[in-house]
Amino acid sequence: MRAIFFDEDDARAVVARLRADGFEARLERERLAGEDDDEDHPWAVLSDAPGFMLEVLVDTHEGWLDEEDARPDLGTEAAPVPPAPVDLPDAPRRLKRA
Structure with a gap:
């Protein structure tokens, strides 16, 4: 999991x-897309600590939790079965008789 902080002191304390x-x-320094100034990049704390513990630390030190890394590996789960294709008509439906 990653916790993101804008203050280096807060990140080091965590x-x-x-x-x-x-x-x-x-x-680590977190580089944001389009951000040119190196001083404005936030700090990322990467850890194997449980999510609830990082949540408490993030709340205490005014950061946010990036749970993207916490997702399970998608390769280990069974893929969902796609629905069967819908039977569509070959031509438009006529409302009047010829």
């Missing part, structure tokens, strides 16, 4: 807290 609790955590 990494320190997670490591103190025995979880792996690392800090």
Whole structure:
């Protein structure tokens, strides 16, 4: 999971807290598309900590949780069966007799 923070001090505090609790955590700079100024990029904390713990830390340090990485691997789940095709007419329906 990833937690995103705009303040470097908050991000470092979250990494320190997670490591103190025995979880792996690392800090990365998150590059936003179209953002040219390196100083405006947010900080991403990547961790194997449970989601509820990261939620509490995100609320405390005014960040947000990116749950995109928390999705299960789509290759391990059975693909849904597509519905059967609809039987469509070959020509338009005539309302008047010829």
